[in-house]
Amino acid sequence: MSRFIPDSRTNREDMLRVIGAESFQDLLKPVPEKYRMSRPLDLPGPLSEMELVRAFRELAGRNLGAGMVCFAGGGAYDHFIPAALDHILLRSEFYTAYTPYQAEVSQGTLQAIFEYQTMIARLTGMEMANASMYDGGSAAAEACMMAMRVTGRNKVLVAGSLNPRWLGVIRTYIRRKDLQLDEVPFGSDGTLDLKVVEDLAGDDTAAVLVQYPNYFGLVEDLEPLAETVHRHKGLLIAAADPVALPLLRSPGGAGADIVVGEGQSMGIPLSYGGPYVGFMASTVKLARKMPGRIIGRTEDRAGQTGYVMTLQTREQHIRREKATSNICSNQALMALANTVYLSLMGEEGFREVSSQCYHRSHYLEEGLMEIPGVSRMFGDTPFFREFVLSFPVPAEELRGRMLDEGILAGVLLPELGEGAMLITATEKINRSQLDDYVRLSSGICRGGVS
């Protein structure tokens, strides 16, 4: 008998009597015989708690890449997570709670999301934010469709310097005959070529989507892009790295209309890709066209402040086929992780994380640039915390040899060349680890052993 099921044996007979059934089989009457399984499922188990722990330890032990010194980014980053955070996430009050439809007994969840919305809006320089999307990629896809709804136009220009996996998600979401996605190639400096945007943008352009910093870590200048797209009455969508925002010009300040991004960096473990959390922020004017849940502040019958899910007539459970999105379950607990993380880090702490990513990445880049044969892929274009170098050996080989040293060296970029690699350094990586990277890769590039 399972430890999760209190009454499968003990009170079963009494309950069946109340139901008026002679046996459990009576309850299966509506299921025609021919659709009932005539054999037990063929599954392993059951495992006791101890056996399960052993099985998981064994699996975890074969993840040789876990806990390596991580220089890989490309949309997921190895950041420090304060211990207090998990103590909140493991509180039953949050993680075993349901979606806050019954607002009177869900004020904890609702207020926490309201605080999340506030933090996201402030970071991005926007007026409001929603309660979360699945991840950065799907948030970007939803933003494109939102821009099409807002403008009544069907074309979106997407920067070619966007994370290719995000572009893949957008293509999947916009795989419709009435919508069009055009890619804007990046220039030799790795950023969007404003002239090309000016040529491509027109009165049928719903939005221009640009990543900030872009996939190669380079900081795009948003303001002239915003001016260009606004001239045609389209929208600027910025896909922003939140860790860059304490230092970079805020997308809202630069003229973005919708800002989306990936929240993994803010207190969420790498966990091989998920669950993460997407954020979406915009001007209040666009709130009614936004997908997903939105929490608003209001009052109860006695005039006390309280929080509810609001603007629900946009959502699938009310509007059905006319809803702004089909999203129902979102990433509430991951959004809570972001909220607690930003609360602990605070204004100074998060700025410090941002700043350390910047300085450590630059220190590493300069060190690597001293290795003969290593070159910058995009010249002197300012980057934030991630950069692309071309190595004189195949990047795959370099990555393989570094793995043997317990280092995940970066993300391969075969589309930019055999030697190209995308590298990042977060606040978790100290000077000696940075120096090790340079020393080891130098040895590999010189063809010697490390």
Added chain:
Amino acid sequence: MRTIFDICSPGRIGVSLPGLDVPAHEGLPENLNREGDGGAGLPRASEGQVMRHFINLGSMNYHLDKGMYPLGSCTMKYNPKLHENLARMEGLAGIHPLCPDSHVQGTLELMHHLGELLCEITGFQGVSLQPAAGAQGEFCGIMLIKSYHESRNEPHRNEVLMPDSAHGTNPATSTLADCVVVGVESNEQGLVDPEDLRRKAGPNTAAFMLTNPNTLGLFESHIGELTSIVHEAGGLNYMDGANMNALLGIARPGDMGFDVCHLNLHKTFSTPHGGGGPGSGPVACNGKLADFLPEPVVVREEDGSFSLKRSRDSFGRLLAFHGHIGVLYRAYAYIMSLGAEGLREVSEAALINANYLKARLSGHFDNPFDHGPCMHEFVLSGDRQAKLGVKTLDIAKRLLDYGIHAPTVYFPLIVHEALMIEPTETEGLEELDRFVEAMISIAKEAEEKPHLVTDAPVNTPVLRLDEVKAVKDLCLVEPAAEEGDPE
């Protein structure tokens, strides 16, 4: 309660970070840095203050470890504690999604094995673990079906048939997938009317979407006839697996003529709901559709190792990475701890609990579709109480006063004043009886002292909230501190 922004003071911080041990690089050019925009407006509080704030917020929440959630179609079952520890193991949580396959063999094997287990449970042959939640699973399923029709030179098939009792995500998903929704009527028994389905299925039918057991908690007993009608018209059958908790080890979608289904791991497989997410909505399908599954798919190589493969005909990808892996860990742990016998026990106990509640409550509330046993849930109507001026919403709110979460209300749309009740297998008899007694007591209050119900809730952290004001005076973020306020 005060917000986190109200407990801030300059100089406070909740973390300690190591100092910068490398030389500082010169700053960003002026046109790219934030200096002109002011700070990011984040909180300034100590670790202890942050803890206290969130613990106090949590104390205003109802949650599963406090009491039952009789929420129909939501399957709020107990979340095993060990699974939280397992998903947090460094070897599992500390792996970068772009780590080479050779260095993530443990997780890849788990994903591969979980896929096989879900195939066995559903009676299907292919699976994608990528969808983030049920709604994205539905989108994945409809995209698979569209890809199939396109591969057969029938791209014009764009109608998705569904009963009027369908979850809201079904029509919303169809729109997202560029399809047109065609409603199919339910008959007096609350089941899909085969004649109406026959009338509506045709050369433009892409798919028929059905939840089985349906949202009334009834098994569609002529399911074979329904799925055949659709197949004969050239369409495919999609099962919304939200109600799979009724069927584990009892019946399989793949054996009923369905071609594809999604599963909600955060329902049937006990992963925590998290106050609204994350979910996980794997999609299982038969051989007709397996080639179109979204990338990446885990395969076992001849040498016994595992790798991520991009499938040739895939329609694309749904998330930046491979899915909600942390949720998959928990669901895998759940299946392994229960085994075949345990999973069957889950569904049996879920059915018994639901039928027990139905038997005890049917005399006190209307039950418009009571034609025999229900599956894992059932739908009552508050019509009788509504005639006394007590709406279903009032009943829901009054339950909160009794310390019990409300059922799903006003859904499915085909029942007036609907109260949709699903106890799940993890509630014991004492808790079921407590719910029954509360419901009966409220029914009595509706007759004798209706104001007690219509004024409810009164024992909750806040009273009934003004949703109209929330929309009219939109306040979606904490206003920035006034100028001159201490920052």
